[in-house]
Amino acid sequence: GAVVSQHPSRVICKSGTSVKIECRSLDFQATTMFWYRQFPKQSLMLMATSNEGSKATYEQGVEKDKFLINHASLTLSTLTVTSAHPEDSSFYICSARGSGVLQETQYFGPGTRLLVL
Amino acid sequence: AQSVTQLGSHVSVSEGALVLLRCNYSSSVPPYLFWYVQYPNQGLQLLLKYTTGATLVKGINGFEAEFKKSETSFHLTKPSAHMSDAAEYFCAVSGDGTASKLTFGTGTRLQVTL
Numbered sequence: 001g002a003v004v005s006q007h008p009s010r011v012i013c014k015s016g017t018s019v020k021i022e023c024r025s026l027d028f029q030a031t032t033m034f035w036y037r038q039f040p041k042q043s044l045m046l047m048a049t050s051n052e053g054s055k056a057t058y059e060q061g062v063e064k065d066k067f068l069i070n071h072a073s074l075t076l077s078t079l080t081v082t083s084a085h086p087e088d089s090s091f092y093i094c095s096a097r098g099s100g101v102l103q104e105t106q107y108f109g110p111g112t113r114l115l116v117l
Numbered sequence: 118a119q120s121v122t123q124l125g126s127h128v129s130v131s132e133g134a135l136v137l138l139r140c141n142y143s144s145s146v147p148p149y150l151f152w153y154v155q156y157p158n159q160g161l162q163l164l165l166k167y168t169t170g171a172t173l174v175k176g177i178n179g180f181e182a183e184f185k186k187s188e189t190s191f192h193l194t195k196p197s198a199h200m201s202d203a204a205e206y207f208c209a210v211s212g213d214g215t216a217s218k219l220t221f222g223t224g225t226r227l228q229v230t231l
Contacts, residue, residue, distance in 0.1 A: 042224075108163075111158070
């Protein structure tokens with residue numbers, strides 16, 4: 001139980017284009033989803049927290065207009081990297097938290113590797 | 118405020134040897150503590166967690182960790198390392214009782230040698 005998927009697993013795009021990454025909770029309802037960014041050989045950096053049906057809360061230093069987050073349903077959140085640039089290349093990981101006992105843990109997706117050329 | 122310190126960015130053990138990965142935390146409230154494992158190019162998999170109750174927590178793949186409040190530690194151990202244990206391990210703390218905001222350590226890369 002508590003499985004989270006991400007799509008795509010890997011994406012290559014040209015500079016200036018936008019990229020959408022999907023995060024889905026497959027077997028539970030995710031009241032909260034989180035988006036992280038991980039640079040090579042580093043820890044995870046929280047970018048934003050999103051609750052279903054409300055605006056995302058961004059961490060300090062994260063541009064909300066560049067990293068658009070939508071959490072339209074209890075099983076789906078999307079991260080759109082707008083006007084991507086090479087410095088946006090990174091590993092993006094989402095996690096989800098449910099209700100009840102499932103709110104005690106964040107369950108992570110497999111990650112999406114973004115390469116901007 | 119909360120923080121996590123993982124001592125040793127890289128640990129190497131022989132197959133069959135004891136694995137000990139260190140984690141110390143700080144939290145102004147009773148913490149929830151987690152260990153996650155990350156294999157190359159993959160997301161994080163929960164190994165085990167401490168919320169309340171028994172301070173010795175058993176997880177998957179033979180790992181366990183002990184919450185020691187007096188030492189503010191949550192070290193991860195496994196009696197006998199296996200080659201498949203080679204991965205990156207992250208300790209994390211949440212200070213609000215609902216895993217709403219995790220603070221991660223910098224990670225420890227475990228290498229297992231023959």
